[in-house]
Amino acid sequence: MKLRSLRLRLLFMALVANALALAISGVGLVYLFERHVEQRIDSELETYLNQLAGLVTFSPDGAATISTPLSDPRFNQPLSGLYWQVGEDARGTLLRSRSLWDATLALPRDTLGNGAVHRHELQGPGKVPLILRERSITYRTAGENRTLRVAVAIDASEARTAARAFAGDLIPSLVLLGAVLLAAAWAQVQLGLRPLEEIRRGVGAIRSGHRRRLPGGFPEEVTPLTEEVNNLLDAQDKAMEQARASAGDLAHGLKTPLTALAADARILRERGEAETARNIEEIAETMRRHIERALTKARLRSGQRIATPVAPLAERLIQTIRKTPLGSALQWENAIAPHVLAAIDPDDLAELLGNIVENAAKWAATKVRLSSAAQGETTTLLIDDDGPGIPEKSRTAVLERGVRLDQTKSGSGLGLAIVGDIVEAYGGQLALEKGPLGGLRVAVTLPAATATPHTSRH
The missing domain is CATH 3.30.450 (Beta-Lactamase)
Structure with a gap:
């Protein structure tokens, strides 16, 4: 053994x-x-x-x-x-x-x-x-x-x-000495391994978004390890920036052809070819969704866990969607606690909530509510609407296939596939339930964070 x-x-x-x-x-x-x-x-x-x-x-x-x-x-x-x-x-x-x-x-x-x-x-x-x-x-x-x-x-x-009597007196003393030496060895091991424990906590803090790098001041025997970890994090940040730059370039390169397709679809609709225009628009929308999902996956390969405040970001998303035709007629409620932090990159959280909120606005009848629940080392975000929801049988089937709702019939919640990819990348969970408002409840569980929050760029 x-x-x-x-x-x-x-x-x-x-x-x-x-x-x-x-x-x-x-x-x-x-x-x-x-x-x-x-x-x-x-x-x-x-x-x-x-x-x-x-x-x-x-x-x-x-x-x-x-x-x-x-x-x-x-x-x-x-x-x-x-x-x-x-x-x-x-x-x-x-x-x-x-x-x-x-x-x-x-x-x-x-x-x-x-x-x-x-x-x-x-x-x-x-x-x-x-x-x-x-x-x-x-x-x-x-x-x-x-x-x-x-x-x-x-x-x-x-x-x-006399020798046996001496040995009888000596054995308890040796046992006591052995116990003292073992206690000293235990203290020595604890003290010697403390830098490794500090490194473990430091890596955990980086993973949860509390830190960006390991601090210095470690003994020279473990300093090369901390330097290699920090170098790896630097390389990861560089790869993330490169992925984001590539994603932006790809999005720019595809934006013009998709816009042209949309313009062609309008022209065909004006000529009375509505069926052909609708087919082109559906193809363009499908291409856009696949591009968004591919770009999201490329960016998530090197995403950082940052302590991000959820409530302000959610409020900005609500204010943005209220200005759209879908959200202007709805009642919005942001009940997310102000102190709630999630260990996720702010851009990823914005995209995650944006897709869910957009989907809720599309299918809600009158109201959409955002709330949160803290559960130890995790934070659960709840998005409820009073729309038609998804039948329980369909919800189970969708989850078994990896939350690819954009592959089911129209109206089942476009964008949740991207949400599933983001949640999976951060080790979270995504669940679809019957909500208290009568419609669909989307429950997103993410790692919690308690450090000083990251200032969002949104």
């Missing part, structure tokens, strides 16, 4: 690295502690060894004795784990501590230099592992030299028990 989150990847790597480092540190600390305990034990045994060597005396008959018992009470406690023994190679074991009871320490057969101290690990009473320190000492008695092997041993499990 692959971790797709960069944050999770970094935290996982930090967790593994910290766990491995703490485990190695824990094992190393326990080992060092155990070595330290063993060194202390060796030092303690050597101290006992020196004391024992100094307490050995000989009676007039040559028997070895201990003049004073060693101070540690464990030497007098049977099988206490702390033992001493004095022996002679020729005569075997001479003396031993009470703690050995009836056992003896099986010293290894090695050659000891006079005064040299050797260390051994062997089994003692009850096969308990022991750490033993021994020393060979030569004593002068009654005119002869006698060499004794003096040994002191202690239960080796004491070091292991």
Whole structure:
């Protein structure tokens, strides 16, 4: 399973690295502690060894004795784990501590230099592992030299028990340290990834129309990314301007032939050829609509999302259409809230509302109303008329074919195909419903915007 989150990847790597480092540190600390305990034990045994060597005396008959018992009470406690023994190679074991009871320490057969101290690990009473320190000492008695092997041993499990106790105390501390390190790694990851989060928010602000470019001031590692994003936006703006210029040139180039066709149609109508004139006019109108739609699509390929106030633009459209024969006889109501902003280019919004309002004016009986509804991150624009509307069966069929109402029978709302293209380009939705005025309701849902609004050019 692959971790797709960069944050999770970094935290996982930090967790593994910290766990491995703490485990190695824990094992190393326990080992060092155990070595330290063993060194202390060796030092303690050597101290006992020196004391024992100094307490050995000989009676007039040559028997070895201990003049004073060693101070540690464990030497007098049977099988206490702390033992001493004095022996002679020729005569075997001479003396031993009470703690050995009836056992003896099986010293290894090695050659000891006079005064040299050797260390051994062997089994003692009850096969308990022991750490033993021994020393060979030569004593002068009654005119002869006698060499004794003096040994002191202690239960080796004491070091292991101390190491286990140390490990038991160490583990909670390492766990706490690991938690602190993981929290520090999390804070480091959060701080390190914050520029990427700021870039994400910046791109979102550009997408919603709050900004036009990413700001500067990012760390040098992500600055190339922000520069590339801004360069891409510059290229997009340039492409949009070129598309608009090409659209204007195309519209200019086709305007004269369409005007000529309209003039020819009037001439034919004056000559009494009304059917031919009507056919020419329908062809010219169809060509005009297709050109408008193609030009709109070309411009939408690089449109920008700009925080655009809807109410003033809608009011200007209403005032314009009121001056036409279609709109002069109608009652108009602009109920769009003044604060409503849509994340859409003002030109695109003007064309979108213009087509819907024109269609409503064409089919309304007496009234057209514009209103709005805010729904979280979207804004819905509602255009109602009291005309004949569209039957529910026809509305469903039209929507399934991509809102191409200009391909159905005449009177179904020319221009809504262009509206559908604009809405789709901005990630919105278009719905046709039965309106409260009795006619058609066109509901357009667009991304909302909350930034400082763009000043419309209309």
